[in-house]
Amino acid sequence: MSGLSEVGFVALSGALLAVGLFGILTRRNFILLLVAIEIAMNATILNFVYFAAFAPTAAGGLSGQAIAVVLVGFAATEVAVGLAIVLALNRAKGTINVAEATQLRL
């Protein structure tokens, strides 16, 4: 990874975060919303992995990668809970359009 510049990586993760934000703001389908959140989370994980390589100590760099590993686990957990909400919403309302979910109680 010797020749890879930080501008390129920050631009990539910034672009992915922007795309994810755009999806969260515009999509109304719950599954598309989950996909948009995953794109934004991947931008964050990419930043952790890239900047871990520039930590002043090896322990710090390894911690950066360890946090990235834990974040991947968090993202998988979030999709599992999100799909449970999708199923509950579909059973209660017959649709997975988030605009229809106007009550906290399903």
Add this chain to the structure above:
Amino acid sequence: MIGLDEAAFVLLAVVAVVTAIAALLARELVHTIMWIAVFFVDLAMVYFLLDAPFLGVLQLGVYAGAVTVLLLFGIMVTRKRIFSREAATGIGPVPVALALLTFVFLVACVGELPTGTLVPATYAPSALSATLFSSDGAWVLLLGLIMLTSVSGAIYLVREGRE
């Protein structure tokens, strides 16, 4: 002279952004999942390029494997026809402007980063594994507790006769 690493990175970055946008703009949900699977595999390639093979394999297994199948499963159980189209939702100027503003702000922050003599380090997967179960073990325990809690919550949400 552009090196092989840079060329590969530029290609992977372009594919990542294009597939992410295509996933969000696809009219059929199954196509969204196909685009997002390509996106996840592409990011795994970026991790391999960054000399982080542990993260690359994890990305392939958890994201390209598990998350994609979970999302497909979600589509399967909530639709009468798998390939039914979504109603088009408008792309308003405000979300686009906000997204562009975020991007410009983040790229403008690059100037604040320290520059110069830093040499990127590479870490062996065995060293990362040792860290995960020694000095950073608290994170793994926390992840386990959160997973346990969320699985209980998910089971509560989907069980029959909850009323």
